[in-house]
Amino acid sequence: MTTDAALSAEAERKGRAAEPDGAPRIAILDILRGIAILGILFMNVNDMAQSFSGPDIRHLGWSVADQIAWWTRQILADGTARALLEMLFGAGMVILTERIAGIARGKVLRRYYWRNIVLWAFGMIHIFVLMWPGDILHTYGVAALVAFWFRRLRPRWLIVIGLIGATMQLGAASYFGIYQPTRQRAEVATLTAKRDAGQSLTPAETKTLKKAAENAAKRAKNKAEHKAEVAAEDKARSSTSANWFRAQVDKSIERLGFGELFAIWEATGTMLIGAALFKMGILQGARSRGFYLRLTLIAYAIGLPMRAWGAWEITRFNDMPRLDWAWQEYARLAATLGHIGLVNLLATTIVGARLLRPFVAAGRTALSIYVAQTLICLWLLFPPFALGLYGQLTWMPMMLASVAIDALLLWGANVYLRHYAIAPVEWAWRSIVEGRKLALRRAA
Numbered sequence: 001m002t003t004d005a006a007l008s009a010e011a012e013r014k015g016r017a018a019e020p021d022g023a024p025r026i027a028i029l030d031i032l033r034g035i036a037i038l039g040i041l042f043m044n045v046n047d048m049a050q051s052f053s054g055p056d057i058r059h060l061g062w063s064v065a066d067q068i069a070w071w072t073r074q075i076l077a078d079g080t081a082r083a084l085l086e087m088l089f090g091a092g093m094v095i096l097t098e099r100i101a102g103i104a105r106g107k108v109l110r111r112y113y114w115r116n117i118v119l120w121a122f123g124m125i126h127i128f129v130l131m132w133p134g135d136i137l138h139t140y141g142v143a144a145l146v147a148f149w150f151r152r153l154r155p156r157w158l159i160v161i162g163l164i165g166a167t168m169q170l171g172a173a174s175y176f177g178i179y180q181p182t183r184q185r186a187e188v189a190t191l192t193a194k195r196d197a198g199q200s201l202t203p204a205e206t207k208t209l210k211k212a213a214e215n216a217a218k219r220a221k222n223k224a225e226h227k228a229e230v231a232a233e234d235k236a237r238s239s240t241s242a243n244w245f246r247a248q249v250d251k252s253i254e255r256l257g258f259g260e261l262f263a264i265w266e267a268t269g270t271m272l273i274g275a276a277l278f279k280m281g282i283l284q285g286a287r288s289r290g291f292y293l294r295l296t297l298i299a300y301a302i303g304l305p306m307r308a309w310g311a312w313e314i315t316r317f318n319d320m321p322r323l324d325w326a327w328q329e330y331a332r333l334a335a336t337l338g339h340i341g342l343v344n345l346l347a348t349t350i351v352g353a354r355l356l357r358p359f360v361a362a363g364r365t366a367l368s369i370y371v372a373q374t375l376i377c378l379w380l381l382f383p384p385f386a387l388g389l390y391g392q393l394t395w396m397p398m399m400l401a402s403v404a405i406d407a408l409l410l411w412g413a414n415v416y417l418r419h420y421a422i423a424p425v426e427w428a429w430r431s432i433v434e435g436r437k438l439a440l441r442r443a444a
Contacts (some may be wrong), residue, residue: 093271184212307335
């Protein structure tokens with residue numbers, strides 16, 4: 001690359017723009033956000049097109065093509081789009097609080113909290129009006145309120161705090177999810193062999209075998225109940241409009257239960273890591289090309305094999321303990337760092353910058369794209385009152401449909417921003433936050 005070309009790519013990569021409310025835009029962050037919001041559809045489409053109850057993955061089709069689609073999704077995309085969005089939320093927190101740092105501390109708090117309370121409200125509308133139980137906006141709105149209190153910490157402390165959840169998962173799952181069950185299985189196998197050989201068992205050993213049998217029966221019962229739950233959901237979401245609405249509401253209420261606390265915990269930790277990466281200049285392309293090359297190779301070398309191993313453990317389709325339970329969060333973060341490194345690396349090249357440029361528009365219209373994905377999938381393609389394709393697509397067709405939808409939305413975002421200054425959902429959100437009607441169209 002020539003010096004002039006390199007400078008041009010650098011300017012493109014670090015270019016700044018502003019929204020009608022004055023919010024700064026950094027091109028590379030918009031690119032990452034655009035890729036993440038389009039990638040989130042690959043995680044959501046199966047819950048829109050088939051059961052939300054977490055069935056056996058073979059329930060969604062398991063031909064050779066389906067397996068290729070599932071393995072690709074599982075290794076490269078599963079959870080990484082969400083992690084990237086969370087990291088960008090952390091970067092946005094730093095940008096926005098620095099932007100309003102000149103005003104009184106209490107006003108900074110109120111302004112930032114109001115911004116995310118409104119976002120939380122938009123998430124609740126997404127859940128209970130647009131009927132999408134898998135919404136992430138309400139979770140991120142709450143997590144951002146927690147992350148705010150750590151924003152002034154140095155990057156290393158943000159990373160340490162952000163990794164607490166992943167480290168706790170590593171320790172707890174290693175002991176309770178892997179070590180103990182493995183030891184108990186070995187003990188039961190030994191006692192069973194002893195009993196079958198005609199040797200007498202002590203009362204404690206007899207009690208151990210009885211408990212193991214009870215646990216096995218309980219697991220079998222839970223599996224049968226879960227299978228019935230999946231069948232009931234499939235029937236409800238593919239029969240009448242009334243049943244569809246009822247099933248969506250039930251899932252939405254279920255989503256807001258105890259598990260929401262873990263979702264907020266995860267999102268907060270990843271936001272803090274994102275804030276640290278921004279402060280270190282990593283997210284926004286402030287490091288050298290060699291740095292991003294090393295980051296990509298090392299992060300992928302760590303994350304992708306761990307995720308491939310986890311995918312293999314899932315496809316064993318048994319009740320054996322999985323190592324992935326312990327390290328999956330570390331693997332998710334490592335794979336996400338690899339994606340960040342690769343995008344920033346591509347952005348330093350002429351060809352890469354051209355390929356990535358359309359994603360700037362997707363990043364600037366991310367909220368609107370997210371809602372549009374729901375409207376297209378949940379209200380057009382799959383419900384019984386529209387095209388009624390629920391349960392008709394297996395893994396590969398679902399992934400191909402996601403590619404087609406994302407391509408349409410990416411094209412639409414670029415066309416839209418030729419004429420308008422801000423996307424519709426973003427316009428509504430920021431107008432409420434600002435307390436005034438922002439300009440929607442571009443100035444002549």
